[in-house]
Amino acid sequence: xxxxxxxxxxxxxxxxxxxxxxxxxxxxxxxxxxxxxxxxxxxxxxxxxxxxxxxxxxxxxxxxxxxxxxxxxxxxxxxxxxxxxxxxxxxxxxxxxxxxxxxxxxxxxxxxxxxxxxxxxxxxxxxxxxxxxxxxxxxxxxxxxxxxxxxxxxxxxxxxxxxxxxxxxxxxxxxxxxxxxxxxxxxxxxxxxxxxxxxxxxxxxxxxxxxxxxxxxxxxxxxxxxxxxxxxxxxxxxxxxxxxxxxxxxxxxxxxxxxxxxxxxxxxxxxxxxxxxxxxxxxxxxxxxxxxxxxxxxxxxxxxxxxxxxxxxxxxxxxxxxxxxxxxxxxxxxxxxxxxxxxxxxxxxxxxxxxxxxxxxxxxxx
Numbered sequence: 001x002x003x004x005x006x007x008x009x010x011x012x013x014x015x016x017x018x019x020x021x022x023x024x025x026x027x028x029x030x031x032x033x034x035x036x037x038x039x040x041x042x043x044x045x046x047x048x049x050x051x052x053x054x055x056x057x058x059x060x061x062x063x064x065x066x067x068x069x070x071x072x073x074x075x076x077x078x079x080x081x082x083x084x085x086x087x088x089x090x091x092x093x094x095x096x097x098x099x100x101x102x103x104x105x106x107x108x109x110x111x112x113x114x115x116x117x118x119x120x121x122x123x124x125x126x127x128x129x130x131x132x133x134x135x136x137x138x139x140x141x142x143x144x145x146x147x148x149x150x151x152x153x154x155x156x157x158x159x160x161x162x163x164x165x166x167x168x169x170x171x172x173x174x175x176x177x178x179x180x181x182x183x184x185x186x187x188x189x190x191x192x193x194x195x196x197x198x199x200x201x202x203x204x205x206x207x208x209x210x211x212x213x214x215x216x217x218x219x220x221x222x223x224x225x226x227x228x229x230x231x232x233x234x235x236x237x238x239x240x241x242x243x244x245x246x247x248x249x250x251x252x253x254x255x256x257x258x259x260x261x262x263x264x265x266x267x268x269x270x271x272x273x274x275x276x277x278x279x280x281x282x283x284x285x286x287x288x289x290x291x292x293x294x295x296x297x298x299x300x301x302x303x304x305x306x307x308x309x310x311x312x313x314x315x316x317x318x319x320x321x322x323x324x325x326x327x328x329x330x331x332x333x334x335x336x337x338x339x340x341x342x343x344x345x346x347x348x349x350x351x352x353x354x355x356x357x358x359x360x361x362x363x364x365x366x
Contacts, residue, residue, distance in 0.1 A: 040063075121149060127143070274307075
């Protein structure tokens with residue numbers, strides 16, 4: 001009997017706890033439903049000494065112009081998803097979280113992207129992250145990162161925002177589709193080729209027998225043989241011409257396909273050069289001396305499509321002709337030795353250009 005009483009008491013206790021939880025939840029929902037947003041707090045959680053791309057003032061302006069209700073709105077009616085989508089559509093925003101606290105404060109936490117460099121080339125003004133994500137530089141941004149200038153043509157248009165690899169993959173996929181379309185253009189030629197081969201085979205099988213039942217004479221038979229020979233000669237000429245026209249048509253399509261494949265290779269090569277440029281800038285940024293010494297990077301695309309860079313140093317008035325982004329460590333080591341053993345004795349303003357493009361030598365011009 002005592003056992004049943006104990007179970008009953010436990011059941012009543014847990015029932016009371018459950019009732020209290022339901023009551024507290026309902027009360028909290030009731031209080032929250034009547035509460036309104038009192039203020040908006042915006043925090044850029046990863047702003048640094050390098051500067052900022054997005055500020056609280058900018059975000060408030062976006063929300064104000066969008067017409068999304070915030071202050072004075074019931075906390076349950078605040079469109080948090082719409083706020084997050086509004087802010088996230090800016091390419092320089094990496095992540096955004098919007099939520100309303102129990103006290104009625106709308107919190108918006110923003111994580112901005114961390115650019116590695118700024119591209120000011122070929123009519124472009126964009127930031128690029130180390131992973132290869134590119135986005136247009138905001139007008140009100142203030143961020144200190146290396147600047148790449150010059151006539152370099154990156155593998156994406158000035159209006160593009162997003163991962164560069166994604167743009168390259170989309171371009172290659174479009175070219176693959178075009179190559180497949182061109183392959184289908186060969187089908188009519190293949191049908192003509194098959195029919196032409198059948199005609200040639202039929203021509204080879206053509207024979208003449210003497211019509212003995214008609215008492216055909218040898219002269220009449222020889223005449224028919226000559227006619228058949230002339231016919232075969234004429235038809236062979238026609239079929240050879242047809243075969244040549246078919247092959248020329250196929251070859252023209254193959255050439256167009258090869259041109260599309262060459263575009264694919266060019267896209268991949270331009271992407272490789274672009275990633276080399278990012279790695280090159282990272283190398284400079286990771287070295288204390290070169291980070292302070294190199295004040296500008298000028299990149300250009302040569303007539304062959306290769307990427308070459310020139311460096312403007314802080315010391316002296318010369319320009320460093322670095323060339324292609326290859327053997328980077330060796331070139332910088334060679335340049336550093338020349339700085340220490342040469343320019344310190346000769347003078348930092350002695351030369352107009354310092355060329356490190358050649359193996360085991362530094363070529364200077366006044």
